Amino acid sequence: MIDPRRPGIPGDITHGAVGPLPRTTGRQIVVFAGTDDDARVDWGRVGLHRVADSRDFAEGDVSPEALQDAEATVFSALGIAVVTADPGQVSRLQTAEAAGRPVLSVSPELVHHVLGDETRSYTAGYRDGVADLSGRLLAGEPVPGAAPPAAAARFEDTAQATWGVQAVRADASARTGRGIRVAVLDTGFDAAHPDFAGRAVTARSFVPGEDAQDGHGHGTHCIGTACGPRTPSTGPRYGVAPESEIFAGKVLGTDGSGTDAGILAGINWAVTSQCPVISMSLGADVMTAHPPYSAAGRRALQRGSLIIAAAGNNADRRSGDVGFVGAPANSVEIMAVGALDQALEMAYFSARSLPARGGQVDVAAPGYQVYSSWPMPTRYNTISGTSMATPHVAGLAALWAEATGRRGLELWATLLQESERLLQPSLDAGSGLAIAPQ
Amino acid sequence: MTHVSVTVDDGHLAALDGVVEGLRARGMQVDQVLDGLGIITGSVPPDAAGGLAAVAGVASVDEQLGVQLPPPDAPVQ
Numbered sequence: 205m206i207d208p209r210r211p212g213i214p215g216d217i218t219h220g221a222v223g224p225l226p227r228t229t230g231r232q233i234v235v236f237a238g239t240d241d242d243a244r245v246d247w248g249r250v251g252l253h254r255v256a257d258s259r260d261f262a263e264g265d266v267s268p269e270a271l272q273d274a275e276a277t278v279f280s281a282l283g284i285a286v287v288t289a290d291p292g293q294v295s296r297l298q299t300a301e302a303a304g305r306p307v308l309s310v311s312p313e314l315v316h317h318v319l320g321d322e323t324r325s326y327t328a329g330y331r332d333g334v335a336d337l338s339g340r341l342l343a344g345e346p347v348p349g350a351a352p353p354a355a356a357a358r359f360e361d362t363a364q365a366t367w368g369v370q371a372v373r374a375d376a377s378a379r380t381g382r383g384i385r386v387a388v389l390d391t392g393f394d395a396a397h398p399d400f401a402g403r404a405v406t407a408r409s410f411v412p413g414e415d416a417q418d419g420h421g422h423g424t425h426c427i428g429t430a431c432g433p434r435t436p437s438t439g440p441r442y443g444v445a446p447e448s449e450i451f452a453g454k455v456l457g458t459d460g461s462g463t464d465a466g467i468l469a470g471i472n473w474a475v476t477s478q479c480p481v482i483s484m485s486l487g488a489d490v491m492t493a494h495p496p497y498s499a500a501g502r503r504a505l506q507r508g509s510l511i512i513a514a515a516g517n518n519a520d521r522r523s524g525d526v527g528f529v530g531a532p533a534n535s536v537e538i539m540a541v542g543a544l545d546q547a548l549e550m551a552y553f554s555a556r557s558l559p560a561r562g563g564q565v566d567v568a569a570p571g572y573q574v575y576s577s578w579p580m581p582t583r584y585n586t587i588s589g590t591s592m593a594t595p596h597v598a599g600l601a602a603l604w605a606e607a608t609g610r611r612g613l614e615l616w617a618t619l620l621q622e623s624e625r626l627l628q629p630s631l632d633a634g635s636g637l638a639i640a641p642q
Numbered sequence: 643m644t645h646v647s648v649t650v651d652d653g654h655l656a657a658l659d660g661v662v663e664g665l666r667a668r669g670m671q672v673d674q675v676l677d678g679l680g681i682i683t684g685s686v687p688p689d690a691a692g693g694l695a696a697v698a699g700v701a702s703v704d705e706q707l708g709v710q711l712p713p714p715d716a717p718v719q
Contacts, residue, residue, distance in 0.1 A: 391711070420711065420714050421714040422711055422714070422719055456709065456711060460710055460711030460712065460713065460714075461708060461709065461710045461711070462708070462709050463645065463706050463707070463708050463709075464645070464647045464683065464704075464706035464707050464708075465645065465647070465673060465674060465683040465706060467709070468647060468674075468676055468679060468681050468683060469674055469676060469683075471676075471678075471679060472676035472677075472678040472679050472681075473678075475678040475679065476677075476678040486709045486711070487709060488707045488708065488709050490707065494704060494707055495649050495701070495702040495704050496647040496649050496681050496702075496704055499649045499679065499680060499681060499701070499702075500679045500681060503678070503679050503680060504679070507678070517718050517719075531707060553718050587716075587717060587718070587719050588717055588718045588719070589718050589719040591711075591719050592719070
């Protein structure tokens with residue numbers, strides 16, 4: 205529908221928004237569903253006859269003169285047309301049968317300016333802003349947007365959900381990860397945990413001499429965060445993707461140690477099992493990317509599997525040490541996750557980006573005082589680490605994979621594109637807080 | 643013995659068996675052929691690791707890394 209408050213007539217916009225309104229040309233921009241080149245629009249049926257179609261111009265290059273003369277100019281590769289039409293023609297365009305193709309939107313064409321014209325007013329505004337700020341600071345008044353003196357906790361665990369589940373908005377999402385396989389490569393899984401009774405779990409050990417049972421706790425905790433139930437038998441919700449299908453690959457032994465051989469075997473298993481999401485809360489404190497992990501990450505992406513890894517806990521920001529992203533997270537082809545606290549500030553241990561290609565933190569998630577499942581009889585445990593941030597992102601990746609059907613690099617891009625930007629350095633938080641589709 | 647991961651180049655992903663034969667001929671004990679990733683793991687006498695890179699189809703030979711989690715009762719993991 206055309207917004208009746210926006211008639212699209214030059215100089216005739218009168219509603220009371222704050223600030224200058226955009227100028228319009230009087231033409232309309234029509235967006236059609238799809239970009240199917242075969243489905244030509246029947247412009248004659250809405251009374252438009254001088255039509256310039258980009259398919260009729262060499263290499264789709266429509267000249268400004270043609271644009272000016274035509275009543276409708278069609279950019280077929282984009283599925284968009286610029287139309288000079290009266291309100292009656294516009295409303296006919298929007299009825300499905302008139303144009304022969306569904307119309308997604310009709311909006312007034314805006315006039316855009318280079319920003320140079322506004323330099324003077326911008327500079328004057330900047331001057332006034334600085335004067336205001338210095339006045340407030342000298343007078344001891346609060347400054348809007350400045351950090352509060354003591355960082356107040358913005359999120360906390362409630363009876364309904366952990367602070368992490370709330371912060372990433374998994375509790376407000378209609379998505380559950382249903383039908384999405386999530387591989388967690390870690391210390392295994394406690395198959396007897398009552399919160400996972402009835403769930404589809406495929407467990408496999410890649411540690412010589414050990415079965416897939418979790419003898420440490422780390423793996424059961426990470427699986428809980430990524431895949432835990434919507435309504436646990438007791439306590440708050442702690443899982444992001446409660447209907448995802450769990451693939452528990454044991455690549456770290458009961459003593460918490462593992463090697464490339466087991467980790468790569470786990471990745472190979474997850475990729476050939478067609479898991480779109482592979483969560484790896486593990487790493488070694490080495491500054492250079494490890495070629496086997498780069499190759500594994502690249503080939504996993506090509507086959508539709510996204511590897512998400514912990515940036516590392518080698519920082520101690522309390523003493524000014526920001527650390528660095530270790531392997532495998534420092535491979536270009538593997539997503540690196542930093543840890544946030546309840547105020548959405550960096551957790552003190554969360555590693556900073558390396559300058560080398562691939563060494564960047566890509567995104568951040570809750571990783572401080574994270575409550576999740578733990579092997580019985582302990583049942584639950586609250587621990588911290590980029591290891592805890594990583595499965596939050598893995599669960600979110602499952603929600604986005606379900607919501608969009610995207611896989612591999614497209615899924616990666618979606619997570620970053622949709623993440624909420626934070627007032628933290630991009631070196632530490634990447635694109636910010638990963639969040640769930642709403 | 644040195645534990646290594648051998649990364650196979652894109653041109654030999656469909657011919658991993660030939661690469662494995664070449665690695666064995668150069669003294670590598672092959673433990674795993676990860677056909678989903680194009681990576682072969684195993685071990686080799688320390689003085690023979692360098693020779694593996696000469697096998698046709700090998701993109702890189704890397705000594706395996708180890709990872710170690712903190713104990714279960716550590717506050718940061």
